[in-house]
Amino acid sequence: MLEIRDLTKTYGRRKAVDRLTLHARAGEVLALLGPNGAGKTTAIRCVVGLARPSGGEIVVAGHDAARDPLAARAATGYVPDRAWFYPKLTARELLRYVAGVRRLGDATARIEALLERFRLAAHADTLTEAYSHGMRQRLAFCVALLGDPQLFIADEPMVGLDVQGHRDVKRLLRELAAAGKAVVITTHTLAVAEEVADRIAVVDRGRLTAVGAMDELRAQAGGVTGGLEDVYLALTEGRAA
Amino acid sequence: MTLAAVKLLTGVRALAARPVWLAGAAVMLTAVCYGGYRLTRHAVEWLYAYPLITTIAPAIVKRSLEGFFLVLMAAALFSVLVASVGTLYGADDLELLLAQPVSGARVFALKVAELFVNAAALPVAFVLPVLAGVGAALGAPPSYYAVAPLAAAALFALPVTLGALLALVLVRFSPPGRVKEVATAVSIAVAAAALLALRALRPEQLTRITAANEAAFEAFLQTFARLDLGWMPPAWAANAAWAALEGRLHPGLAALLAVAAAGLVTVAALARRAYRRGWVRSLDAAPAPKARPAKPAPAWERALTARLGPLGAAVAKDARVYLRDAQQWSQTLILLALGGAYFLSLASVPVPTREFRDLIGALNVAFVSFLVAGVSLRAAYPLVSLEGKAVWLARVQPLRARDLVVGKFLFALPPTLALAVALGAGAARALEVSSVLAVCAPFAAACSALAMTGLAVGLGAAHPRFDHSHPNELALTPGAVAYMALAVAYSASTAYLLARPALRAVTAAAAPAYWRTVEGAAALGGVAALSAAAAALALAYGVRQLSGREGAW
Numbered sequence: 188m189l190e191i192r193d194l195t196k197t198y199g200r201r202k203a204v205d206r207l208t209l210h211a212r213a214g215e216v217l218a219l220l221g222p223n224g225a226g227k228t229t230a231i232r233c234v235v236g237l238a239r240p241s242g243g244e245i246v247v248a249g250h251d252a253a254r255d256p257l258a259a260r261a262a263t264g265y266v267p268d269r270a271w272f273y274p275k276l277t278a279r280e281l282l283r284y285v286a287g288v289r290r291l292g293d294a295t296a297r298i299e300a301l302l303e304r305f306r307l308a309a310h311a312d313t314l315t316e317a318y319s320h321g322m323r324q325r326l327a328f329c330v331a332l333l334g335d336p337q338l339f340i341a342d343e344p345m346v347g348l349d350v351q352g353h354r355d356v357k358r359l360l361r362e363l364a365a366a367g368k369a370v371v372i373t374t375h376t377l378a379v380a381e382e383v384a385d386r387i388a389v390v391d392r393g394r395l396t397a398v399g400a401m402d403e404l405r406a407q408a409g410g411v412t413g414g415l416e417d418v419y420l421a422l423t424e425g426r427a428a
Numbered sequence: 429m430t431l432a433a434v435k436l437l438t439g440v441r442a443l444a445a446r447p448v449w450l451a452g453a454a455v456m457l458t459a460v461c462y463g464g465y466r467l468t469r470h471a472v473e474w475l476y477a478y479p480l481i482t483t484i485a486p487a488i489v490k491r492s493l494e495g496f497f498l499v500l501m502a503a504a505l506f507s508v509l510v511a512s513v514g515t516l517y518g519a520d521d522l523e524l525l526l527a528q529p530v531s532g533a534r535v536f537a538l539k540v541a542e543l544f545v546n547a548a549a550l551p552v553a554f555v556l557p558v559l560a561g562v563g564a565a566l567g568a569p570p571s572y573y574a575v576a577p578l579a580a581a582a583l584f585a586l587p588v589t590l591g592a593l594l595a596l597v598l599v600r601f602s603p604p605g606r607v608k609e610v611a612t613a614v615s616i617a618v619a620a621a622a623l624l625a626l627r628a629l630r631p632e633q634l635t636r637i638t639a640a641n642e643a644a645f646e647a648f649l650q651t652f653a654r655l656d657l658g659w660m661p662p663a664w665a666a667n668a669a670w671a672a673l674e675g676r677l678h679p680g681l682a683a684l685l686a687v688a689a690a691g692l693v694t695v696a697a698l699a700r701r702a703y704r705r706g707w708v709r710s711l712d713a714a715p716a717p718k719a720r721p722a723k724p725a726p727a728w729e730r731a732l733t734a735r736l737g738p739l740g741a742a743v744a745k746d747a748r749v750y751l752r753d754a755q756q757w758s759q760t761l762i763l764l765a766l767g768g769a770y771f772l773s774l775a776s777v778p779v780p781t782r783e784f785r786d787l788i789g790a791l792n793v794a795f796v797s798f799l800v801a802g803v804s805l806r807a808a809y810p811l812v813s814l815e816g817k818a819v820w821l822a823r824v825q826p827l828r829a830r831d832l833v834v835g836k837f838l839f840a841l842p843p844t845l846a847l848a849v850a851l852g853a854g855a856a857r858a859l860e861v862s863s864v865l866a867v868c869a870p871f872a873a874a875c876s877a878l879a880m881t882g883l884a885v886g887l888g889a890a891h892p893r894f895d896h897s898h899p900n901e902l903a904l905t906p907g908a909v910a911y912m913a914l915a916v917a918y919s920a921s922t923a924y925l926l927a928r929p930a931l932r933a934v935t936a937a938a939a940p941a942y943w944r945t946v947e948g949a950a951a952l953g954g955v956a957a958l959s960a961a962a963a964a965l966a967l968a969y970g971v972r973q974l975s976g977r978e979g980a981w
Contacts, residue, residue: 235824236823236824237820237823237824257826257827257828258826260824260825260826261826263824265824267820271816271817271818271820271821272818272821273745273749273815273816273818273821275748275749275752275753276745276748276749276752280745280748283725283729283741284741284742284744284745285821285825286741287733287737287738287740287741287742287744287745288738288741288742288822288825288826288827288831289738289825289826290737290738290826295724314752330821
């Protein structure tokens with residue numbers, strides 16, 4: 188569903204992402220882990236169209252993101268780490284706007300269902316300028332899921348959410364995978380990655396250090412025993428998550 | 429490092445980060461200041477050399493200074509109201525500063541100083557060359573160049589005090605979360621009312637007093653010289669400057685400094701108290717949520733989306749956001765006031781003959797173009813930048829940059845077109861111009877609306893500033909300056925293309941059939957082609973630049 192081949196992104200002389208090759212299959216949750224500045228968010232921004240790759244190739248649902256960006260974006264739902272919206276629109280109006288630009292036709296039923304699911308129905312007619320960070324984050328999920336995307340990407344999806352929100356999101360990620368979607372998340376919360384991800388990719392200094400299920404990661408870390416934290420620290424030479 | 433030093437360093441770094449803008453602004457400011465200095469010096473020297481009025485020349489210069497101070501005080505008051513809400517009560521760094529081991533009094537003293545610099549720096553920059561011109565013309569002693577600027581700076585503390593007190597009232601009593609909107613609307617309404625009031629005074633009557641009618645001119649100057657503003661602070665500042673010219677210190681200076689200092693200290697103390705007592709919660713408090721049954725999208729929104737697809741959805745969103753945001757729609761008030769002032773001006777022009785009416789009508793075609801350029805600078809140029817921090821959302825959707833830019837154009841065009849055609853056709857009708865110009869004026873106005881909207885949206889898309897803090901600042905960016913330069917070039921080109929038909933209308937009273945001649949059709953066709961090309965090229969440039977932008981577009 189998502190193919191990243193030799194993705195490189197440079198800012199001046201600095202390589203934020205260095206020949207990253209990675210894929211996410213339909214029906215799985217892939218978690219990207221890595222220290223701050225490892226290149227996780229930059230790679231994701233390249234996939235969703237917010238940054239232009241300096242090299243390499245990105246294919247989303249069979250669409251080359253460079254040659255056919257609109258089709259690639261139509262197949263993708265994205266939740267950023269800090270979601271900003273038009274402050275003078277209500278949640279319902281914002282979702283109608285997204286439905287319009289995605290050519291979804293009459294999306295009223297889907298909009299109401301998403302607002303209900305993410306506990307925003309009572310605030311659906313409140314301007315988003317009055318939303319808390321957690322509410323904005325939940326609205327970002329509604330926006331990302333409105334078009335029923337084949338690829339769902341979330342950058343630090345748990346930030347700003349309450350306990351209930353955490354549980355909802357973890358359940359959602361598994362549901363999406365069960366429905367045949369490819370799910371990619373970045374997170375610094377190792378417990379979340381361990382709990383919801385089918386595979387985990389560790390990125391460090393712009394490069395892929397290791398990828399696979401827990402057993403595969405342990406093997407790639409030189410046979411480290413223990414939990415994800417031990418494996419992660421071994422793979423990143425102790426740099427903070 | 430002191431708080432003031434940190435603030436200063438931040439300001440210097442912000443300026444250094446935009447060297448082109450800084451250089452352009454410095455050149456423009458220097459040119460304006462030098463022009464002001466030369467003009468003032470020349471005017472004062474001319475006045476003192478005028479034979480009939482040497483005895484009242486000092487009084488006239490003094491009254492002029494008072495009037496100048498008064499106008500700039502009003503301008504400072506206009507800008508300080510919105511600025512004080514943001515600086516004193518809603519600044520991003522306020523909580524950080526108050527959490528430090530620094531007394532609250534020092535923090536708010538710094539904030540008041542920041543507000544004073546923001547509001548008074550530009551007026552003082554305009555006053556200095558005028559004071560220097562007066563001083564140079566009248567051979568002022570060195571002490572004058574210290575005392576006069578000090579008096580002027582102290583004068584501008586008064587609007588800062590007044591604006592900050594008004595802002596405090598707004599912060600206390602505005603509906604939750606609506607303070608900035610209310611402050612902006614109040615400021616714009618005051619500015620629009622002032623503009624119309626100034627226009628209603630019909631200052632053009634002064635132009636009827638000519639040098640040929642010296643008795644009337646002298647009588648006017650005598651009256652002007654006798655005007656007494658002595659009880660108003662601008663007169664205190666003018667008196668202080670005048671006394672300094674003669675090497676004396678005027679008691680008005682002490683009064684001015686005392687009032688200014690007391691005002692600023694009071695404002696700082698009140699702001700601190702207001703913050704402590706939680707009055708400023710109306711800045712960020714949100715109305716209580718209300719669960720309402722889901723309503724379908726309104727018919728106009730459904731129609732736009734159904735007919736134009738993603739483009740229609742973008743236009744519908746823009747319309748909704750524009751009408752809800754006081755910072756955006758309140759700009760319309762001042763534009764309407766400008767239009768009203770323009771009509772009042774035309775109505776007051778004496779039009780004794782047909783030739784003169786046609787001459788004014790021909791000039792009106794060019795004026796409308798300039799007016800539309802100004803309107804588009806405020807209403808159309810900022811549209812892409814107004815996507816703000818939410819621009820990521822458009823970027824990750826299957827929405828082309830072309831749809832976004834063209835959507836802004838389609839949103840801005842109808843009101844600009846309506847305003848331009850109303851001004852062009854309305855003025856032609858009011859002036860009862862000949863039929864040739866009656867056709868030309870609305871046509872040229874419509875073309876001008878098309879070109880200016882395209883230029884503004886295109887240049888705004890090519891040079892967006894998504895991290896702006898207020899739409900007003902977008903009109904001062906390098907992209908906006910480039911837009912104005914192109915708008916002037918377009919207006920000049922249109923005037924050139926229509927010069928011959930206008931001349932024929934004025935001198936020969938050509939018939940409406942003129943527009944069916946090769947010459948007439950070529951003129952109109954040329955204007956239409958130029959306008960369409962200007963709009964299309966600017967929009968294409970904007971789309972290309974926006975598509976190539978990294979990150980959040």
